[in-house]
Amino acid sequence: MNKTTESDMITNDEVVRFSHVTKKYQLYKDDKKRLLGMLFGARIPHKTKVASNDLSFSIKRGESVAFLGRNGAGKSTLLKIITGVVFPTSGEAFINGRVSALLELTAGFDGEFTGRENIYLRAHLMGLEKKQIKAAEKDIVEFAELDEYIDQPVRTYSSGMKARLGFAINVSINPEILVVDEALSVGDMKFQEKCRVRLSEIMKKDHVTVLLVTHSIGSAKSFCNRGIVLKNGSIIFDGNINDAAEAYKESNN
């Protein structure tokens, strides 16, 4: 198992702890160079892109943190490290609890299966028992507003339908850490409002830790009390959300 599941370095009320996490991507000129790079390592010429640069922070249970930053600031890489998809090049990331990620809501469905079958598949992968899924199933279908489409193959869905289903599944499987990546812009105004209400609900009720990535300072302020501002892969501000919003505005100028 990788280091992200170890809990001996992390105290009980912490859910995320980054210690000097750096992620570098090796960019090769083409596929041929990449293949050679895999075989012969660093001798093959390539560019190195530092997506996360020496990040250290810790997030406590029940906190809600907004990650602010311009395109390319390293927000997505950071979230992917938290979800355990991407591994740090150096440093260590400790995660404590079940992470449910709303990264690219439309991805991760099997197009050949119906919406309902995908609910089961996804929930099984998250380690839920059949009973638990059955209990959540009706709620998911209702929340996603798919009606009879729930028994049609997902490949026939529009992107909005997929996103709604993705959101519904992820908020319904009792996550402990919920990662939300621009997901609040799904569907029409009414659905967006519904998502907001549901998010605040589970934050209050289940003490879910919410990590929100957004460009919208408005939704960051309404959900989060802490903000982390990123620029070129480094943290330039970490603190109260209002101050973070100011720092973010300033960094854009």
Next chain:
Amino acid sequence: MFEILKEHLSFRKQLVQLARADVARQHKGAALGWLWELVKPTIMITVYWFAFTYGIRNGGDVMGHPFALFLVVGIVPWFYMSSMLTGGASAIRKYKYLVTKMKFPVSTIPTFVNVSRLITHLAMMAIVLIILLFNGYQFDIYILQFPLYVILMFFFFNAWSLFSSVIVSFSKDFMNLIKSTTRVLFWISGILYSVDEIHVEWIRDVLRINPITFFVEGYRNTFLYGRWFFEDWKALIVFAIVMVVMIVTSVLVYHKLRKQLVDVL
């Protein structure tokens, strides 16, 4: 090695679900569905049988057994092995979203894909048994070694799948290489003929290094010849060595490249 076993153990429930989903997935959108798994091999077997009985061999027996039966017993395990050779190699690419979109024990991807194919294989072997019974062959004690061969085959090609699906994720060149090699392997693995019938000794010995030959011969030992797996102890030792090399290679490659997979897919 330890890490891979641990991943499998902690994920065994999901493995079963994913294998089931993989079986279901292959037959979605086809009206005949599961029947295709039987139609396709039946067509292949009929064509080979026709070509070799009426065309090339003049219908002679092989090792004292009718060619049709000799062929069926050898080619059915080949179908499974070739599906693990190519399908196993593309497993991670096929299930890319499990690597790039969620935290997932990647080493289990080839496993559930191969488990899904194993179900088809066992169904086909049941049919082969029925065919043998109809032709007057009796069940005997040698059938006890069938599970052994199935398990060894599964483990060997699962190690292969882990190794190959990781490197195929890095470059599609490997996939093309595997696909074209598979065709060669079909002809040199003693599926359409018996390796024992080759008169040049060194060719025979070289062909025997190939684990596919080991399994094809193994199935024939079990169902036709009535021979134990340890009777040809030389072949057994050679296979054991190849198996260890395969497992060590796959574990090393997986360990070295696993964390970079998500960056290249």
